[in-house]
Amino acid sequence: MPEAKSRKRKRGKKTGSKPQIQQQKEIKSNDNTKAKHGGQSNELAAASKRPKPSSSSSFLDKMKARLAGGHFRMLNETLYTCTGGEAFNYFKEDPSLFNMYHAGYQEQMAHWPEQPVNVIIKWLKDHNRSFVVADFGCGDARLAKNVKNKVFSFDLISKDPSVIACDMSKTPLDSSTVDVAVFCLSLMGTDYPSYLNEAQRVLKPGGWLLIAEVKSRFDPITGGADPNKFVKAISELGFTSVLKDFSNKMFILFHFQKKEKRESSKSKAIEWPELKPCLYKRR
16 A cells, blocks of 8 residues: 555656656746846947037038028029139139039928929930030029930039030130030020120021010019010010020920021110029929
8 A cells, every 4th residue: 555655646747747858948048038138238328328410510511501601692692693714713723622612502402392403314315316405594404314415514614535625705616516505494694695705606596585684684574684674685686586484483485486687787776685693492
């Protein structure tokens, strides 16, 4: 009998204990849980140590943006209130100012719902690809980079091998060699009629003159030029008015075609309207 009781005790002890494999699994699971929580703790600790953007750096960024905007407005006003020759010499003395101006210009244009240069690009794509184009005031030569036409790109400074730096009233082109002359927001100088005279010189008879300008510059109610007087002056220069489009909120489009023969103008000189400077407000 004692032997039987001993067997029962042994049997009960055996059934009450966990198998060795199950114990190993539980130990491994506990180790993984600890490692997981430990990893999360380490990540939280590392995140708390990461440097947060200080209010001083944010303030400096805002000040730099304001300073850049101030420089752009100053340069913009200068370009609208000086002659083309003066602007050419101005940027020639300090080419870095040209970069500053165009950075500000691009920032301003980012707020426009439609870019006038894209409208002109579409016009060129819808017409003859063999047309030779002169882009007066090309900026980053975006027009030339987006069409298959031969394009002569002119601006005050050349930051691209395809851009010719010059006073736009004195381009190196021969007379009657261009099919399309483009002025996209570039009638900026006080002597802007000299740019249009140059366009008339280089255009072939029947050639196209495409102009896109800020709409407010042609709003007589707010001090802008009378668009009819502007059209009349260009017509007297030897062009026929083909299109005057006010449909866009931000800019106006003019299309002219050069007459086969310019009428002799022995009478008084052309009366050019003064174009209102486009001055950007502080944002």
